[in-house]
Amino acid sequence: MILRGKRIDLTTGDILVAVMNEKDANKLDLKVSDRIRITAGNKNIIAVVDISKTGVKPGEIGLFNDAYKKLCEKNKCYLLDVTLEQKPASIYAIKKKLFGKTLNKNEIYTLVKEVVHDELNAVELSYFISACCSYGLNAEETINLTKAMIEFGKKLDFGNGKIVDKHSTGGVPNNRTTMIVVPIVAAAGLVMPKTSSRAITSPAGTADTMEVLAPVVHPVNKIKSIIKKTNACIIWGGAMDLASADDKMIKVRYPLSLDPEGLILSSIMAKKAAVGSKYVLIDIPLGINTKVDTKKKAIHLKRQFINIGKKLGMKIKVIISDGSQPIGRGIGPVLEARDVLWILKGDKRGPEDLKKKSLKIAGMILKMAGRGNEKKAKKILESGEAYKKMKQIIKYQGGDPNVDPNSLNVGHHTYTVRAVKKGKIININNRSISKIARIAGAPVDQGAGIYLNVVKGDKVDIGDNLFTVYSANKEKLNQTLEIFSNFPVITVQ
Amino acid sequence: MILRGKRIDLTTGDILVAVMNEKDANKLDLKVSDRIRITAGNKNIIAVVDISKTGVKPGEIGLFNDAYKKLCEKNKCYLLDVTLEQKPASIYAIKKKLFGKTLNKNEIYTLVKEVVHDELNAVELSYFISACCSYGLNAEETINLTKAMIEFGKKLDFGNGKIVDKHSTGGVPNNRTTMIVVPIVAAAGLVMPKTSSRAITSPAGTADTMEVLAPVVHPVNKIKSIIKKTNACIIWGGAMDLASADDKMIKVRYPLSLDPEGLILSSIMAKKAAVGSKYVLIDIPLGINTKVDTKKKAIHLKRQFINIGKKLGMKIKVIISDGSQPIGRGIGPVLEARDVLWILKGDKRGPEDLKKKSLKIAGMILKMAGRGNEKKAKKILESGEAYKKMKQIIKYQGGDPNVDPNSLNVGHHTYTVRAVKKGKIININNRSISKIARIAGAPVDQGAGIYLNVVKGDKVDIGDNLFTVYSANKEKLNQTLEIFSNFPVITVQ
Numbered sequence: 008m009i010l011r012g013k014r015i016d017l018t019t020g021d022i023l024v025a026v027m028n029e030k031d032a033n034k035l036d037l038k039v040s041d042r043i044r045i046t047a048g049n050k051n052i053i054a055v056v057d058i059s060k061t062g063v064k065p066g067e068i069g070l071f072n073d074a075y076k077k078l079c080e081k082n083k084c085y086l087l088d089v090t091l092e093q094k095p096a097s098i099y100a101i102k103k104k105l106f107g108k109t110l111n112k113n114e115i116y117t118l119v120k121e122v123v124h125d126e127l128n129a130v131e132l133s134y135f136i137s138a139c140c141s142y143g144l145n146a147e148e149t150i151n152l153t154k155a156m157i158e159f160g161k162k163l164d165f166g167n168g169k170i171v172d173k174h175s176t177g178g179v180p181n182n183r184t185t186m187i188v189v190p191i192v193a194a195a196g197l198v199m200p201k202t203s204s205r206a207i208t209s210p211a212g213t214a215d216t217m218e219v220l221a222p223v224v225h226p227v228n229k230i231k232s233i234i235k236k237t238n239a240c241i242i243w244g245g246a247m248d249l250a251s252a253d254d255k256m257i258k259v260r261y262p263l264s265l266d267p268e269g270l271i272l273s274s275i276m277a278k279k280a281a282v283g284s285k286y287v288l289i290d291i292p293l294g295i296n297t298k299v300d301t302k303k304k305a306i307h308l309k310r311q312f313i314n315i316g317k318k319l320g321m322k323i324k325v326i327i328s329d330g331s332q333p334i335g336r337g338i339g340p341v342l343e344a345r346d347v348l349w350i351l352k353g354d355k356r357g358p359e360d361l362k363k364k365s366l367k368i369a370g371m372i373l374k375m376a377g378r379g380n381e382k383k384a385k386k387i388l389e390s391g392e393a394y395k396k397m398k399q400i401i402k403y404q405g406g407d408p409n410v411d412p413n414s415l416n417v418g419h420h421t422y423t424v425r426a427v428k429k430g431k432i433i434n435i436n437n438r439s440i441s442k443i444a445r446i447a448g449a450p451v452d453q454g455a456g457i458y459l460n461v462v463k464g465d466k467v468d469i470g471d472n473l474f475t476v477y478s479a480n481k482e483k484l485n486q487t488l489e490i491f492s493n494f495p496v497i498t499v500q
Numbered sequence: 501m502i503l504r505g506k507r508i509d510l511t512t513g514d515i516l517v518a519v520m521n522e523k524d525a526n527k528l529d530l531k532v533s534d535r536i537r538i539t540a541g542n543k544n545i546i547a548v549v550d551i552s553k554t555g556v557k558p559g560e561i562g563l564f565n566d567a568y569k570k571l572c573e574k575n576k577c578y579l580l581d582v583t584l585e586q587k588p589a590s591i592y593a594i595k596k597k598l599f600g601k602t603l604n605k606n607e608i609y610t611l612v613k614e615v616v617h618d619e620l621n622a623v624e625l626s627y628f629i630s631a632c633c634s635y636g637l638n639a640e641e642t643i644n645l646t647k648a649m650i651e652f653g654k655k656l657d658f659g660n661g662k663i664v665d666k667h668s669t670g671g672v673p674n675n676r677t678t679m680i681v682v683p684i685v686a687a688a689g690l691v692m693p694k695t696s697s698r699a700i701t702s703p704a705g706t707a708d709t710m711e712v713l714a715p716v717v718h719p720v721n722k723i724k725s726i727i728k729k730t731n732a733c734i735i736w737g738g739a740m741d742l743a744s745a746d747d748k749m750i751k752v753r754y755p756l757s758l759d760p761e762g763l764i765l766s767s768i769m770a771k772k773a774a775v776g777s778k779y780v781l782i783d784i785p786l787g788i789n790t791k792v793d794t795k796k797k798a799i800h801l802k803r804q805f806i807n808i809g810k811k812l813g814m815k816i817k818v819i820i821s822d823g824s825q826p827i828g829r830g831i832g833p834v835l836e837a838r839d840v841l842w843i844l845k846g847d848k849r850g851p852e853d854l855k856k857k858s859l860k861i862a863g864m865i866l867k868m869a870g871r872g873n874e875k876k877a878k879k880i881l882e883s884g885e886a887y888k889k890m891k892q893i894i895k896y897q898g899g900d901p902n903v904d905p906n907s908l909n910v911g912h913h914t915y916t917v918r919a920v921k922k923g924k925i926i927n928i929n930n931r932s933i934s935k936i937a938r939i940a941g942a943p944v945d946q947g948a949g950i951y952l953n954v955v956k957g958d959k960v961d962i963g964d965n966l967f968t969v970y971s972a973n974k975e976k977l978n979q980t981l982e983i984f985s986n987f988p989v990i991t992v993q
Contacts, residue, residue, distance in 0.1 A: 017508065017519060017555035017562070026510060036944050040755040061565060062509035069510070072554060094755075102756050105633050131755050133626045140598050141634035262533040262587075262624050263595050451529050
């Protein structure tokens with residue numbers, strides 16, 4: 008069928024889309040999500056059909072920018088030949104998985120390749136995600152998925168040094184160990200090219216918190232030079248295109264907040280492998296409101312990490328940590344960055360729990376890589392070596408190395424919650440704390456969040472300060488008040 | 501956030517979409533598929549966010565036609581206020597089902613309501629479909645889904661007569677019993693407002709075949725007047741908006757051709773209930789290449805139909821029929837319509853198997869409704885009463901009642917396949933037959949298809965005509981030849 012090309016000025020960056028009028032689609036018996044090959048002279052593309060009642064007339068075919076650019080000369084796209092194409096090969100694998108069957112290596116590699124090349128649309132990919140939720144991925148499938156993500160993603164080569172890494176499965180507010188561990192192990196001579204995430208449902212990811220101190224998005228050459236000079240970096244992984252299949256799957260997991268284990272494992276491990284990590288410490292915070300809420304799940308996940316690591320030639324250590332309350336006192340990018348700097352500078356306001364956990368993790372990494380232990384980590388931190396290293400990293404990433412934690416801008420509008428009875432703090436609810444900090448504006452508003460004045464076990468009197476909410480916006484601050492009546496936040500008994 | 505409205509001239513007819521620039525979306529922490537409320541003066545809509553890198557500038561918000569019309573005066577849509585909205589309530593139900601839990605009545609009703617009102621996008625809906633594939637729907641869920649589809653769909657009232665209906669689960673080429681059963685039972689005084697489907701993956705649906713003889717899309721008032729005059733109609737159900745939730749689910753099932761049992765059952769039964777059917781005959785063709793390929797599945801499905809019918813106040817009879825080969829000789833709209841007319845006119849070329857099966861079904865319907873039996877059905881057919889009734893139906897639906905089956909236009913390009921050895925026909929492959937007919941052009945090209953010269957058990961000699969392929973297009977005819985080398989079609993032994 009010959010149709011006139013019509014540019015639709017929208018860029019999605021995903022699968023190529025062509026919009027046909029209902030009448031033409033019916034003539035070719037095409038339905039939404041069918042594939043067509045569109046040919047213009049010696050160029051051709053495969054696109055997914057969308058159908059429109061108006062806007063694209065019979066005899067026309069609408070092309071979004073990505074498709075238009077691949078097919079047409081500038082403002083010159085008249086007659087295009089449209090023919091029916093087969094569905095991508097991985098449709099069969101997805102359907103197989105959806106009916107509870109196991110996928111072999113070839114099927115998984117084909118799937119990942121087609122995901123990376125934008126050959127599957129969101130609906131098709133969502134069927135794969137849901138099959139992973141319903142049936143899980145077995146060990147072999149998970150390993151194949153991880154390897155395929157590495158193979159079809161970008162890889163970064165930082166040479167043959169001892170490359171170390173860490174990861175936390177998350178769900179615990181603050182818990183910003185990375186920003187203390189990285190300077191410690193880098194000061195000890197290990198290479199740690201740390202890629203971190205931004206917040207998806209939390210008030211801050213490590214990338215958001217680091218961004219308070221220095222830019223976290225850099226071109227690859229710049230990253231290499233930062234690491235060459237400092238042994239380390241703390242950057243946003245999302246801009247790196249490592250395991251890009253995973254990034255595309257995350258988009259489709261988002262609408263229902265789906266976290267099937269096999270996908271989490273392969274996502275984490277592929278990204279570690281892509282930067283050449285050989286020694287990886289995994290932190291699994293365990294607690295009723297974190298991502299891993301039972302000991303059984305935690306132990307299962309631990310075994311899976313070690314198993315996959317072995318298959319990828321990595322040494323993995325896993326700690327199952329206490330995830331029952333936030334680690335650190337500030338929640339939100341600026342408030343967390345302040346905690347980190349206080350610890351690195353040896354300020355007594357630096358929260359003890361975050362310091363202790365960071366030293367434990369740093370010690371384990373040093374040990375794995377044969378460069379010391381927790382005692383050495385403590386020495387590096389307390390001698391100021393780690394702070395010096397962090398200043399270097401901040402400087403080379405383009406921030407102000409001499410930033411004063413006390414002058415960081417927290418939200419101007421505040422509200423302090425006080426104890427209404429005397430007693431002991433028996434619970435601090437991670438989810439409520441995160442929710443309040445997000446409603447207050449974090450992470451978009453960097454200075455928004457919460458500062459906790461108590462931890463579990465503390466004794467309080469009536470009127471004692473439990474926590475303070477910060478926001479740049481009075482209205483948002485007021486909205487956080489709704490949480491208190493609906494959700495438990497801090498329980499005094 | 502205040503943004504300038506920009507019309508995007510596309511109409512999808514589905515969920516309302518608003519396109520934001522990446523930068524604005526990041527500012528509000530919005531991701532693809534998040535909901536926003538867009539307010540213009542005293543009008544407001546909820547739309548799903550799509551994100552564009554170019555085409556929509558920062559400060560602008562692109563609205564597809566459906567959203568634009570609801571919100572803006574003609575060519576007057578300047579400043580719009582955009583705020584974040586909650587996800588639709590049924591997201592939680594979908595997630596619950598995806599993790600293997602059972603949905604209650606309230607959850608299913610909410611889901612169907614939101615589907616009908618276009619509040620769920622394709623990805624979200626696909627998670628529900630996949631959960632139905634992975635876990636199935638239990639009897640209560642299926643009944644609630646059916647009832648909800650009826651409640652939130654259009655209903656047609658044809659008065660208090662004895663309204664009868666039939667349905668075949670499909671997969672058998674031709675099998676055009678409806679067009680013989682309807683005139684028989686209508687001639688016996690029963691009311692049969694038959695809504696049929698078009699082909700989705702087959703060479704013809706009943707609606708496509710009937711369309712050879714008369715238009716099958718009519719407004720409701722016209723349909724009521726056709727039924728008043730003739731007791732019956734044979735129309736395309738897809739234009740009726742009965743159980744519209746089902747039509748939306750079918751769109752999302754299409755990319756992977758998913759047919760979970762609970763959805764098939766509710767889809768069929770809701771559409772029967774929506775036209776007030778009280779006596780329904782269900783034909784389940786059983787055969788390795790039909791939709792129901794084991795006796796066990798067929799019996800299970802039969803029980804489910806009867807069970808749901810009971811809950812809806814319908815009497816259901818089910819026949820499990822032979823689906824091992826096509827029923828009738830012609831495959832494709834015109835060739836099937838010719839078979840039907842030959843049978844109705846008593847022409848000896850009318851295929852005996854189709855006639856026999858139609859009489860059985862018509863007899864069962866007459867019996868259920870207390871108006872006779874198969875013998876009576878035979879009398880009505882052989883006396884010409886059924887043909888007279890069909891001519892009436894054709895006439896009132898706007899076709900030519902005196903159409904001559906011998907003058908119907910079959911494809912001009914033909915190719916005849918002959919036996920290459922002497923023996924007995926031991927197999928005719930439904931799927932290959934359908935595939936050939938579709939490649940030849942059916943159902944879009946009405947005259948395309950296949951005419952079978954043999955049935956299973958026939959003895960053939962070398963050179964005997966097995967079947968003829970018809971097409972309006974020489975190239976398409978040649979393409980069918982590829983099938984013969986790749987798939988078994990007719991097996992002689």
